[in-house]
Amino acid sequence: MTDTATSARTPSGGAPVREFKMPDVGEGLTEAEILKWYVAPGDTVADGQVVCEVETAKAAVELPIPFDGVVHELRFPEGTTVDVGQVIITVDVAPGSAPAEAAAVPSQAEQQPEQQPAPQAGEPAAPPARQPVLVGYGVAESSTKRRPRKGAATAAPEAPPAGTYYAPPAEAAPPEPVNGHSTARPLAKPPVRKLAKDLGIDLTTVRPTGPDGIITREDVHAAAEPAVQAPEPVQAAEPAAAPTVAPTVGGEARETRIPVKGVRKATAQAMVGSAFSAPHVTEFVTLDVTRTMKLVAELKGDRAFEGLRVNPLLLIAKALLVAIKRNPEVNAAWDEANQEIVQKHYVNLGIAAATPRGLLVPNIKDAHAKTLPELAGALGELVSTAREGKTSPAAMQGGTVTITNVGVFGVDTGTPILNPGESAILAVGAIKLQPWVHKGKVKPRQVTTLALSFDHRLVDGELGSKVLADVAAILEQPKRLITWA
Template sequence: MTTMTEASVREFKMPDVGEGLTEAEILKWYVQPGDTVTDGQVVCEVETAKAAVELPIPYDGVVRELRFPEGTTVDVGTAIIAVDIAGGAPAEAPVPVPAEASVPAPAEQPEAEQPEAEPKPQGRQPVLVGYGVAVSSTKRRPRKGPETVSAQAAQAIQGELNGHGPGAAAKVRPLAKPPVRKLAKDLGVDLATVIPSGPDGIITREDVHAAVAPQAPAAPAAPVPVPAAPAAVAAPAPVVTFDGARETRIPVKGVRKMTAQAMIGSAFTAPHVTEFVTVDVTRTMKLVEELKQDKEFQGLRVNPLLLIAKALLVAIRRNPDINASWDEANQEIVLKHYVNLGIAAATPRGLIVPNIKDAHTKTLPQLAEALGELVSTAREGKTSPAAMQGGTVTITNVGVFGVDTGTPILNPGESAILAIGAIKLQPWVHKGKVKPRQVTTLALSFDHRLVDGELGSKVLADLAAILEQPKRLITWA
C-alpha cells in the first residue's frame, strides 16, 4: 500500500466554511483515486449546518486517496483527500488491511460494523480557515469502511474450519459500498436479507430498491370444500403501506438540524408578539403589472414580494427602532443603521434565510435583481454561509402555498419578521360600495423586549398604508 508520508504528497484538510462551524458532511466526491486535478478544481461538495458548499483543491497533482466515503461527517481540520503534487502514474486505490493478521473465529467476531483502522494524528491539525475546532461540541459519526471480499471469504472459511459449517458463512457481513449501506439504513433495509446482483456478490443500489419495493401478494391457498357449508368469505385485504415500510427515519443533520436549534432558541428566548392586518392590495397588484412592462425592469423578477419588501424598507426608515437586536450579555439594545433583509426560502435541504446586504440602499430595480439572484441561488442549493449571516429583519412568504397568514418565529438576533399571506379576490368595501378587490393578510412578529406594541403597530400600519396606496413608496422613501 502506498504511504502518505512522501514529500510530494499533500493532504487537503476540511476547512471551516461557515464562520466557526466544527464539522461538515461529505455529500459527493467529484474525483476518484488516479484522477488528475488542477488548482481551483472542485473536488467535493460538503454540507455544513448552514449550507451546501463546493470545495476546490488548492494545488495541482494526482489524487492518491479519498480519506472518507460520501455520507461521512468529518471534523474541521481533518485531512479528507491526499494528492501527489509531483504527478506520475496514478497509484492503485489502497485496500483496507485488518489490524491483526489472524482472522478471529466467528464466535469471537462481533456482528456490528467495525470502524476502519486508521493512524491517529499526532495532536490536532491546524485549521485552514475560521476559528478552529470546538472539541467539546463536536459530535462525529463513526466511519464505515467497506470490507474486502478476501476478508469475508476468510471469515466464512474460518467458520467452517471451526466446525460451524456453512451456516457460519451466512453470518458474514454482506458486501456493499458505504453509499449503498447508507441508502439501506435510510430506507430501513437489512442488507442481510438483500439478494446481491453485483460482481463477487456485491449489493448494489438497485438491489436495495428492489428489496424496498412492495412484493406481490402470494396467491391464497384454495379452501378445502366442506359439504353443506356456505361459500367461504374472502379475507380482508392487507393494509397497503408506502414502499412496503410503515416508517421512514430521516437523520436530523445539516441545515435542518441548525434550523431546529435556532427556532427552539428563538422561541424560548425572545418573547414573541404577533400582530395582523388585512390589506387591500389591488393598486399594488396593478403596479406590479405596469412594472413588468417597464423597460427598466426587463429581465428582472417583478412580483408582489418585490413591492412588499420595498414597502417594509420604507416603514423601517420611518420607524428605525424596529431594526435592532438584544444583547443579553451586555444588557443593551443594539440599533442597526443598516438593513440586511432576509428572505426565507424553502429548499430540498430545509429552510434557509439568506439576506440582501444593505437592502436599504438599493433602488427598486436593484432590489429586484438582488431578489432574483437570491431565489435562484437558493433553489440550486448554492447559497453560501456568508449570505445567511448578519440579517436584521426577515420576510417569509407563506402566501405562495395558499396560506392566509401565520405567526412566524424570529430569526435569532433579529427583532422582527413579516409573514405575507395569500393574495385573494375578496368582497371589500371600496368607496362606499362592496366590490371584488385583491386582499391579503400580513402578520408581523417582533421581540417584545425591545419592540413595544406601539412601535410594532406603527410599522405594520405604515406597511399597510403603502400597499394600499403604492405611490407612497415615492413620497415616503
C-alpha cells in the first residue's frame, strides 16, 4: 500500500479525521468494486484491521486500514465501483497519532533497529512492526493474520455522525452467541465469504472447524444443508447494482439486464481489443489419442504422481511445451510501439479456467522448466486456486501461450481468441470414442480435435502448422515426450 492511500484533515472543533483512499492493488488496475463492508460508522478500528472486501477485474481482495480510530463515514455503499485514489472511508483519530505513511517508508534507524530489552515480568511484549500490505498479495503468512476488531460487541451509537453515507440499523441489539461461539466477526477467507453470500448463509451462524476457528468451505456447505436463509439486516444505503427485470407479460419476465463489471467487463474489453488488433488464424487437426489416454491411466498409478491430479490436460500441456521447444519462434509477442517482435525464451503457460466470477486465465510461470510431476502439481494448484477465487493479479500477468479446454463442456472444438500480448492459444475438444482406421482396420478409438489460433503478424501458416502438427504427433505417440524433449 502506498503513502497515497491515506490523508488527514482536522474539522473545525473536532478530532483529526484521516481519509483512506482506494489503493492501487497492483498490476495497473484503475478501479475496484466494494463487495462488502466489515465495519459501520461508530465502530472502533485498529491498525491492520480488514475493513472491506473489494473485487478488481482480477481478484477479490481484503483491504486493511493503516491506522487506529473510530469510523466516521463510509463514502460508498456495497456494490459501488470506485476509482483508485477516491476516498472510501474516513476515520476519527486521536490527536498525535503517528501517520500510517511512516510505516510504509521506515527510517534508517527503523531499518537497523537496536536490540530491544526483554519485557519485565507481567509487562506485555512490544508488538512487531506492521507491514502495510494487502491481504493475498505475496506477503508472509504472519503478515496476513487478521487482527480482531475492537469494540465489535458494543452497541452502535444512537445517531450516526453527520455526513454519514449510510448507517447501521437503528436500535440494533448485539447478536446472541450461536452454537456456543462468539458473534464477533467470524474468521473466513474471501472465497468462503463469497460462497456464503451466494448461498445466503450468515457466517455468524456457522460452526467453524478450521484451524484457529477459521470457517471453511465445508462448514458453509454444511450450514446450507437446511436451506434456511438468515434475513439480511436493513441498511439505509443505496442499493448495489443488481440485475433489472423488464415488465412482465403474462407473469413472465421478457428481459433481464445484468450490469457488466468486474471480471466479465475486463474479459470483454480484452477480447475486443485482441480480436481487432491481432489478425487471427485458426487451424484444426483431428487425431487419435488412445495411447495418450492409456498413459494417463498408467501415470495415475505411478508413485511419482501420488497425491497429484493426472488427466489428459497434463499431457496436452506437456506436448505443447515440447512443440514450442521445437519451434521457439511461436513463443513471441508483437511490440506495436517499437515495431519489434519480442522473442520469449521462457513459457508462462496460461490455463483458461471457468469460475463463478467469470473466465480467468492464470498462468504457470516458467512451465518449460518443470518436470511432468511438477507440471501436474502446478496445474492442480492453478485450477483450484482460480475456482476458489484466490487468484492474484500477478498470476494472470505475463502469459505467453494459453490452453483452453472446451472439451469439458462436451463440444468438439472452437476458434479461441488470443489473450492480449500472447502469440497462440490451443483449444482442446472433447475426447470421444469414434470409429477410426487403425492399422488398416476400422476400430473404436479415442479421438479429439485440436484448434490452434495464432497471431498472423508473428506466426505464418507454416510455423503454426508445424506447432499444431507436433502437438498432434506427440499425443498420438506419447513416447515422443521422451525422444523429442
